[in-house]
Amino acid sequence: MSEEILTTQDLHLYYGDKEALKGINLDFTEKGITALIGPSGCGKSTYLRTLNRMNDLIPNVTITGTIKFKDQDLYSPNADTVQIRKEIGMVFQQPNPFPFSIYDNVIYGLRIAGEKDKEKLDAVVEKSLRQAAVWDEVKDHLHESALALSGGQQQRVCIARVLAVSPEIILLDEPTSALDPVSSSQIEATLLNLRHDYTIIIVTHNLQQASRIADRTAFFMNGELVEVDQTKNIFMNPAKKQTEDYISGRFG
Amino acid sequence: MNSKTQNKIAIGALYGIAGFVVLILLALLGYILVSGMPQLSWHFLTAPAKAFLKGGGVGVQLFNSFYLLFLAMLISFPIALGAAIYLYEYAKDNWLTTTIRTAIEILSSLPSVVVGLFGFLFFVVKLRLGFSILSGAFALTFFNLPLLTRSIEDSLRTISETQREGGLALGLSRWETVTKVILPAAVPSILTGVILSAGRVFGEAAALIYTAGQSAPALNFMDWNPFNISSPLNPMRPAETLAVHIWKINSEGIMPDAKAISSGSSAVLVLAILIFNFAARYLGKRLYKRLTSA
Ligand SMILES: Nc1ncnc2c1ncn2[C@@H]1O[C@H](COP(=O)(O)OP(=O)(O)OP(=O)(O)O)[C@@H](O)[C@H]1O
Numbered sequence: 001m002s003e004e005i006l007t008t009q010d011l012h013l014y015y016g017d018k019e020a021l022k023g024i025n026l027d028f029t030e031k032g033i034t035a036l037i038g039p040s041g042c043g044k045s046t047y048l049r050t051l052n053r054m055n056d057l058i059p060n061v062t063i064t065g066t067i068k069f070k071d072q073d074l075y076s077p078n079a080d081t082v083q084i085r086k087e088i089g090m091v092f093q094q095p096n097p098f099p100f101s102i103y104d105n106v107i108y109g110l111r112i113a114g115e116k117d118k119e120k121l122d123a124v125v126e127k128s129l130r131q132a133a134v135w136d137e138v139k140d141h142l143h144e145s146a147l148a149l150s151g152g153q154q155q156r157v158c159i160a161r162v163l164a165v166s167p168e169i170i171l172l173d174e175p176t177s178a179l180d181p182v183s184s185s186q187i188e189a190t191l192l193n194l195r196h197d198y199t200i201i202i203v204t205h206n207l208q209q210a211s212r213i214a215d216r217t218a219f220f221m222n223g224e225l226v227e228v229d230q231t232k233n234i235f236m237n238p239a240k241k242q243t244e245d246y247i248s249g250r251f252g
Numbered sequence: 253m254n255s256k257t258q259n260k261i262a263i264g265a266l267y268g269i270a271g272f273v274v275l276i277l278l279a280l281l282g283y284i285l286v287s288g289m290p291q292l293s294w295h296f297l298t299a300p301a302k303a304f305l306k307g308g309g310v311g312v313q314l315f316n317s318f319y320l321l322f323l324a325m326l327i328s329f330p331i332a333l334g335a336a337i338y339l340y341e342y343a344k345d346n347w348l349t350t351t352i353r354t355a356i357e358i359l360s361s362l363p364s365v366v367v368g369l370f371g372f373l374f375f376v377v378k379l380r381l382g383f384s385i386l387s388g389a390f391a392l393t394f395f396n397l398p399l400l401t402r403s404i405e406d407s408l409r410t411i412s413e414t415q416r417e418g419g420l421a422l423g424l425s426r427w428e429t430v431t432k433v434i435l436p437a438a439v440p441s442i443l444t445g446v447i448l449s450a451g452r453v454f455g456e457a458a459a460l461i462y463t464a465g466q467s468a469p470a471l472n473f474m475d476w477n478p479f480n481i482s483s484p485l486n487p488m489r490p491a492e493t494l495a496v497h498i499w500k501i502n503s504e505g506i507m508p509d510a511k512a513i514s515s516g517s518s519a520v521l522v523l524a525i526l527i528f529n530f531a532a533r534y535l536g537k538r539l540y541k542r543l544t545s546a
């Protein structure tokens with residue numbers, strides 16, 4: 001059994017006075033893929049964004065409970081959000097490459113952190129793009145705009161951009177829902193490659209996707225965590241009636 | 253009447269109105285250029301003005317216009333950029349920012365004569381700067397600041413929120429996200445806004461009449477020491493600009509060729525502003541391509 005890398009205890013989140021997360025207890029062990037599923041509006045994105053403090057950007061959000069990343073309290077007053085987000089990276093639903101070249105996109109985090117060594121940067125670009133499984137498609141036009149790529153390629157460049165700052169955890173919020181089926185399966189293949197080296201948490205609406213790639217699956221409903229288990233068990237033999245109803249398509 | 257004919261009539265009316273506006277614009281431009289172009293010559297663009305004789309030029313005024321524009325931009329751009337970044341990227345919506353926004357709104361709709369009179373009372377009289385380039389540049393700053401701030405804020409607004417999230421999620425601080433991701437992405441549109449506002453500043457007369465003054469002492473273009481009174485760079489000398497020159501000739505010009513000089517000056521002014529506008533479009537597009545593909 002591997003170590004717990006991220007733990008959430010009794011996590012509540014309020015938008016104004018609307019309670020969006022109602023006491024979530026959920027732990028993540030190192031490496032592997034966990035999928036978060038559940039009906040629209042149940043709080044998956046909200047939960048995911050608490051894990052690297054992206055909800056800080058939204059006004060009037062109150063968060064109670066504890067989230068620990070390797071024994072470090074993410075919400076303690078002296079937590080360094082910038083550092084946290086380097087270690088817990090995030091990929092969004094809409095591919096959001098910066099309007100620069102592919103090369104610049106990938107090294108942006110490092111370059112701003114002060115890395116100047118050209119050879120090192122070149123190496124990181126190649127390694128990250130290979131890990132994200134787009135290297136072969138973009139290696140001949142690294143210095144062209146990332147905006148000229150297809151949506152699927154852009155998304156993989158965004159994954160490479162996150163990998164380049166070597167995070168430990170990667171959060172993905174419906175990373176394939178804006179993409180065509182071919183691009184989606186390429187992203188899935190990419191994630192399956194990465195699962196040995198990173199702890200991956202992915203929100204998805206696509207139950208097949210969860211069953212294809214996730215080691216573990218957590219089912220959310222109405223701001224509560226209903227059930228979390230090995231993906232196999234969730235899909236074949238769920239413990240809770242609500243999970244079964246959702247999986248078999250009876251609602252949501 | 254069925255909806256198809258209604259549609260046709262509506263479209264026809266809209267075309268008519270648009271055509272009418274374009275027609276007025278072309279007629280105005282045509283009139284100014286046709287009556288002004290014949291006066292243009294190298295001599296006209298470079299020679300100093302003459303008060304009583306014919307054959308004067310607008311060289312000094314032209315230089316003054318550019319110099320004032322440059323100084324005004326030098327002062328107002330950093331302030332406007334800072335204000336826009338603060339308002340859009342940092343400030344929360346509260347009474348303070350609402351007050352600032354309202355102030356900017358009011359300032360931007362202030363008639364430029366009022367700005368000019370304020371400049372006269374405050375910079376010229378109170379601060380004893382006299383009729384000088386400096387007074388004029390400060391007045392133009394007041395005139396320009398609100399418009400420029402708003403235009404930069406609009407440029408920042410065009411950059412999608414997902415870019416900010418992307419930057420922050422990558423472990424950039426807020427400041428790094430703004431300066432390293434948002435600003436570079438917004439540069440083309442900011443530049444366009446700056447050049448367009450430069451056009452407005454360049455053509456401004458009312459704010460300058462009582463601040464930069466209405467006289468254009470001859471300049472010695474060999475003397476670049478800003479402390480000498482005849483140096484073009486001296487910020488304490490009075491400096492009539494092209495737009496002020498046009499106003500003055502038409503109200504009290506006594507040179508025999510006043511009409512011709514006024515037409516010529518107007519043509520120069522209009523051409524300069526046209527060039528600003530086209531340059532803004534061209535540079536903005538070019539820069540965007542460069543930045544997004546290099
Ligand atoms: N910025 C916000 N301000 C106020 N309420 C919000 C905000 N963001 C989300 N909510 C609310 O919180 C609840 C959970 O939203 P969240 O986006 O986390 O759901 P989700 O499970 O990701 O849904 P989806 O599958 O549609 O993306 C919803 O009821 C939503 O309306």
Ligand SMILES: [Mg+2]
Pocket residue numbers: 044045046173
């Ligand atoms: Mg969501």
